[in-house]
Amino acid sequence: MLKLKLKLRKQHRFSRSSHENLPFFRLASTAATMADSDALAPKSTSQTSPFSRPLEPRHVISALLLSRSVSQVKEIYAKVVVNGMLQNVTIANKLLYIYAQHKAVGDDYALFRSVEESDSVTWSVILGGFSKVGDFVGLFGIFRMLIQNGVRPDNYTLPFVIRVCRDMVNFVNGKIVHGIVVKYGLEFNRFVGSALVDMYAKCGVIEGARKLFDEMPRRDLVTWTVMIRAYTECGNAYESLGLFDLMMEERVILDKFATVTVISACAKLGAMNKARLVHDYVRRKKFPLDVVLGTAMIDMYLKCGCIDSARDVFVGMVERNVVSWSTMIAAYGHHGRGREAIDEFYMMLRSGTLPNAITFVSLLYACSHAGLIEEGLRFFSSMWEEYSVRPDVRHYTCMVDLLGRAGRVDEAFGLVESMTVEKDEGLWCALLGACRIHGHVEMAEKVANSLLQLQPHYAGYYVLLSNVYARAGRWEDVxxxxxxxxxxxxxxxxxxxxxxxxxxxxxxxSGDETHPRSKEIYGMLKNLNERLVWAGYVPDTSFVLQDVDEEGKVRRLSAHSEKLAIAFALVATPDETPIRLTKNLRVCGDCHTFSKFVSAITQRVIVLRDANRFHCFKEGVCSCGDYW
Structure with a gap:
């Protein structure tokens, strides 16, 4: 009995090892044959090769779908050629597709050139293969062949080419392709039209993208999403939210991804009312607050100045990851609540989530804007030692900002000089900002030179240096x-x-008079200034960085954009409602003082988000503690 068992076991091992050594195509073909045993199973008990009868297309396709390497695909290709099946367009297209999936673009192209019969799918597949490996020159060559051969491009081939123009930001070729689209009457095809809108937007031709968008007779959700995202990314979130309103009017149903795009636009503008409308939409559609949607909503509420709502979303998330935690830490940091940001960091650690580089950017930023110098230095030194996170230029920028705000400009400069990582514009800007605040003119000149070597055509750096000279009274240099x-x-x-x-x-x-209610706005501003003077407000003309007389400086200060917006809010909104503003630059010191006084005499809360952080003015006090 024991000998019989050993003999059977040996036979089993032999049959399995023999099976493993069969060529891949025979295995795949055998699997396909077994799947249809009634039609194809051999009638005799003797062993029959899968190739003892003519191949069928379904065997080839099954084998291709099971292929795991280029060598296996080549084996199948050889059998196809031997059996004279390459004339079958379906099989040829499937071979092209599988080569493309394996990124074997050379084999793909050789096969493509050998195929005698082709259809629109053939051209689409080969274009997709070149696109997949990033061979854009080859792709344009194939597309040129397509046109020269008189093949009509369709809604499969054209989007590949248009997307390549988008990815290369090649508007010249994009315009040529657009002309071909028009020639074949495909400009109103929703796939082609959506790809064109996306290409125009990514190439920075927003007006052209919007014109195409408006001309489309039918716009699907993808096209709406592309256009909204385009406006948001180019800095015109105002138009993004206008499109959102239009979507609601046309009863377009948003999916989760489109909703995230609208949320991003709300975040850019700090549009609280729109944010609540979008949140209500999320609730009605019962979208789960996963990592993507939940984190986007936290960021939205953070940038709308409502940290309590951000916290509510965070607590209600079905799952959280390190990005969610880091966003919540950043929310506290942007509102100057550094201690709470640190508490959130330790809560993250207790949850079992390990910090990454973004977490430490958020944490160091929070320490910088709350004046937590020693805490920031401690976290910076612990990054690598305790958490194996290597500091990069973003972390050094936070540290330069932290030291610079505290007046330790020489230490900040020393840190920059000792860095081993590559310096960027953000780092030098942080140091230049510190020089401006604390009047380090000579160091500012050195820093500005470094900045201008990196970006000689950016006007903002010249303006920063000019402001340093102006604060020092060096008007000739200005x-x-x-x-x-x-x-x-x-x-x-x-x-x-x-x-x-x-x-x-x-x-x-600044000085805007285009608003329909300008007369009321300036009337309110005049009334405010009279009341503020009685309350003790004195315009700080040191923030007018122009060589004009004192009266001219006061006049320029009085019409700053944030003051006009506050006056408009007092005219146009009910008493006791919060005033929420968003400014694209850093708020000046005089407007900061003005806002504190207005919050005291009107009993209105003013939430101002500038380029760096949030300021919440209430009863004459700012949440930043005048440390900004």
Whole structure:
């Protein structure tokens, strides 16, 4: 009995090892044959090769779907050629597709050139293969062959080519492809149209993208999402939310991804009313607060200045990861609540989530904006030693900001000089900002030179240096900088303030008189200034960085964009409701003082989000503690 068992076991091992050594195609073909045993199983008990009868297309396709390497695909290809099946377009297309999936673009192209019969799928597959490996030159060559051969491009081939123009930001080729689209009457095809809108937007031709969008007779959700995202990414979130309103009017149903795009636009503008509308939509559609949606909503409420709502979303999330925790830490940091950010960090550790580089950026930022110098230094030194997170330029930038705000500018400069990681514009900007605040003119000149070597055509760096000179009263140097800007035709980035009233976003610039209610706004501003003077407010003309007389400086200060927006809110919104503003630049010291006084005499809470952080003014006090 024992001998019989050993003999059977030996036979079993032999049969299994023989099976493992069969060529891949025979295994796949055998699997396909076994799947249809009634039709194909051999009638005799003797062993029959899968190739003892003619191959059938379904065997080839089954084998291709099971292939795991290029060598296996080549084996199948050889059998196809031997059996004269390459003339079958379906099989040829499937071979092309599988080669493309394995990124074997050379084999794919050789096969493509050998195929005698082709259809639109053939061209689509080969274009997709070149796109997959990033061979854009080869892709355009194939597309040129397609046109020269008189093949009609369709809604499968064209989107591949249009997306490559988008990825390369090649608007010249994009325009040529657009012309071909029009020639074949496919501009209103929703797949092609959506790809064109996306390409125009990514190439920075937003007006062209919007024109295409408006001309489309039918717009699917993808097209709406692409256009909303395009406006948000180019800095025009105002138009993004206008499209959202239009979607609601046309009863377009958003999915989770489209909703996240709208949430991003709300975050950009700090549009609280729109944020609540979107949140209500999420509740009605019962979208689960997963990591993507939940984190986007936390960021939205953070940038709308409502940290309590951000916290509620965080608590209600069905799952959290390190990005969610880091976003919540950043929320506290942007509101100057550094201690709570640190508490959140330790809660994250207790939950079993390990910090990453982004977590420490959020944490160090929070320490910087709350003046927690020693805590920031301790976390910075512990990054690598305790958590194996190597500091990069973003962490050094936070530390330079932390030291610079505290007046320890020499230490910040020493830290920059000792760095081994590559320096970027953000780092030098943080140091230049510290020089501006604390009047380090000579160091500011060195830092500005480093910045201008990195980006010689960015006007903002010239303006920063000009402001340093102006604060020091060096008006001749200010004049030199302004002349240099004029000769170089570089334009200063304009300051804007946005405010949401009755679900509509209004935008103000300094000295703006374009608003329909300008007369009321300036009347309110005059009334406010009279009341503020009685309360003890004195305009701080040191923030007017121009060589004009004192009266001219006061006049310029009085029409700053955030002051106009506050006056409009007092005219257009009910008493006791919070005033929420968003400014694209750092708020100046005089506007900061003005806002504190207005919050005291009007008993209105003013939440101002500037380029760096949030300021919550209440009863004459700012949440930043005047440390900003």
């Amino acid at each position: 004049a030199k900088i302004r002349n240099l800007l004029a000769r170089s035709r570089l334009k200063k980035f304009p300051g804007w303030t946005w405010i949401e009233v009755d679900n509509k976003i209004y935008q103000f610039s």
